[in-house]
Amino acid sequence: MALMDETRSVVTRTGRFVNEVISFIIFSILDILDFILCYTFKVLDFVVEAEWKPCYCSSAKEAITSSGKILVSEQGGSKKIVCLSSSKIQLEEISDTLYTRPSLVSEVSKSTFKEIKKLKVETTTMIQSCEKIKKGRVRSSSTFTVNSTIVEMLQGKVGQVQSQHCIIPRWSDCDCNTCNSWSSSCKDTLFVKVDGARDNVQEDVIFIHGFISSSAFWTETLFPNFSESAKSKYRFLAFDLLGFGRSPKPTDSLYTLGEHLNMIERSVLESHKVKSFHIVAHSLGCILALALAVKYKGSVKSLTLLAPPYFPAPEGENATQYMMRRVAPRRIWPLISFGTSIACWYEHISRTICLLICKNHRIWEFIAKVVTRNRIRTYLMEGFWCHTHNAAWHTLHNIICGTAAKIEGYLDKVKNNMKCSVTIFHGRYDEVIPVECSYNVQAKVPRANVKVIENKDHITIVVGRQKAFARELEEIWKNASD
Template sequence: MSTMDKAKSIFIMTGRILNEAISFIVFSVLDILDFLLCYTYKVIDFIVEAEWKPCYCSSAVTSSGTILVSEQGESKIVCLSTSSSRNKLQLEEISDTLYTRPSLVSEVSKSTVNELKRLKLENATVKKGTRMSTFTVNSTIVEMLQGKIGGQQYHPIPRWSDCDCKTCNSWSSSCKDTLFVHVDGAKENVQENVIFIHGFISSSAFWTETLFPNFTKATKSKYRLFAVDLLGFGRSPKPNDSLYTLREHLDMIEKSVLEPYTVKSFHIVAHSLGCILALALAVKHPGLVKSLTLLAPPYFPTPKGEQATQYMMRRIAPRRVWPPIAFGASIACWYEHVSRTICLLICKNHRLWDFLTKFLTRNRIKTYLVEGFCCHTHNAAWHTLHNIICGTAGKIEGYLDMVKNRLKCEVMVFHGRDDELIPVECSYNVQSRIPRARVKVVENKDHITIVVGRQQVFARELEEIWRNNSTT
């Protein structure tokens, strides 16, 4: 090994050690801060709304009634239903990462609580001589679902910590319970349909401001293009009582696009988190999908012996301060109250940030990325991140196998070489499950610039994919 190589390896090792050391300190502080913010928000919520917003810091509590859960200390929910079959809600899609996120503070508090429970139990056992088994479930889920199904709670729209602008709340004044859908392209003699699904904390503008203006007239005369704002994002509904599960997201896409526009077949283009929804949609409608284009799909095969949800959370949110995008993902995923504070500062005041961006750049750049990043509620982002990205980790392999065996459509995967959030290995992992899938790695592009900045080239690539899979 040359002197240069030795120096490089030492530099890399030193950087890694520094990153881990600084990360440990920073995230230990954030653990404590999140703990303190929990009680701060309870007080503020109670003062402003006369009740405090349930959070996942709450320990499991004894529950009864219509909520069915497992016994002997397990907190996994099976299902919840009322007398009306219309209100039946399956809860296997609730990710345990919502209420199980190991950290320094959580481990200390858990040990303390367990010790207190043990002492209390010993005293109770001595007095009664017997121990009764109980049904337990995370108290936050109980409170949210009681409000959702029983209609026992009312929350103002928007809540005090959410944005109150017309863009974010246009859905609340409409009688339609559907997603915001931007429709472009063919209006008559429609031959093909394309559904675009954006990623986490984004919006339909990710597609409409980049790709849509760059499609040729020939494409727009033949293809009908649908770009949706996912539930909880952009101009779509942001219900406070939603848990933003996979089922809810898929149902809303079907109700907003497939049913009203009588879509009989379609191509799918999806980015990041949207790839999970795209796979689930394709598996649900295997005979309708004509091509499947995935950009930066978050697929990490779960090692043997690991819990899929927890492993996925550690991969996408590694509790590291570097790279910055991983630091941001870690805060969003691990800290319910710190992330709520960030939403309060950024999302609630997105009009100010939009103005400042335009002012500082003298209106030379479009701010659709800023708007997409800001137009959501914390409740929507928090539950979507955990219930879609983490909660479906154990299902992705099954989806990929069904795409391989049941679907005959072309599968194309694009990935930026410099993507620091979702590594390139994820796309090759997809290819390992679907051998016919083609992977294209784009040099010098990351998680966002895989589209932004190369929209003309990507538009041509999509048009070629659609032409090759056309029925006419």
């Protein structure tokens, strides 16, 4: 037995070493490829659209405009944009992971000298701090920097009417009726699917889908499986997030937390006159659910989170960068880690993938129907196809990574300022968001009930067990009401 354990340990260590070596080679090549694609897309954008398109490869620079707009990000802290104009643009938080993503080679180089520099930095900091205290000059830094791409993207938004260019899809985005139907409508609201009670609504239930998905994740699985009793009592509202499915996909949006919440409030809460409600959210949607619950703490009856992405950053670590490394570790195995790493680290490679898949989704839909002989509903694939690179890229960084430092505050407010029930579901074999994340949430909110579902992953926690999950949700809502 001891020999078998030792052999297994050796095999595991060998496999991990091989994975790290191959990953280093592959991602080093991808660093170079993304650099080449950066200039390739600049040329293509200029040829097709007659203007250069900003990207996040450019270095950060100081930016204070002369038109009353100040767009800055605090050096060494959370990156923010302050826009001062008559349009009263709110303070929007922008994730530094949008433009601070060191290459694998540079990270290895830095780690080599990390320990050598550590003592020097600590000593220098201590000396400088003592000198400032002696001279009475201790004050916060007034130096601000911002990535030039953010400035360019916001210049057309502040104090101006949205241009037609922001409505027309880019050449690399799909322009079919499904993806672009919102641009011909006068209503700038999310696509919302309503089911359940109509006339005698007792309570509402809001469903928030995850990253690169759509409302179909709920409407095709849970909605048909709720009991008649639940359908007569609850009104179900599932919507496509900004930039996904059949919802608006503005090309000038930075897809910040504020923009997402604003659209949810306008399209769901206000449009449907929602007062008291339950929330069910999956993955990325859990972050939006927490932010929404904290803002409407007196109206939330229950909070159900599926695979919440909560990685508490160790002391001294940058929360956004730590979150990015945990979600996208730049490893070729497991394959899901390889996919998330491509989406998170490589702006131009991920745009190329969107060009090949999303823009041509009608072809892939046809192939899927031929292969399956039209026997299955491809709603999961449709949710994956119907988005733009701009929406996916900014939502990933500004919501998943950018809110890493905020989630802890949200959980504290759920714990101390709210009385709603909190239930967490997680698939045992979830390779996207590990089970530890749910227990991290429970550590912050002790009353949270964690249910780990055996033999299920990030998707099959709902898909494939929709009937059982529908019953579990009904029980949660019933207990919350009682």
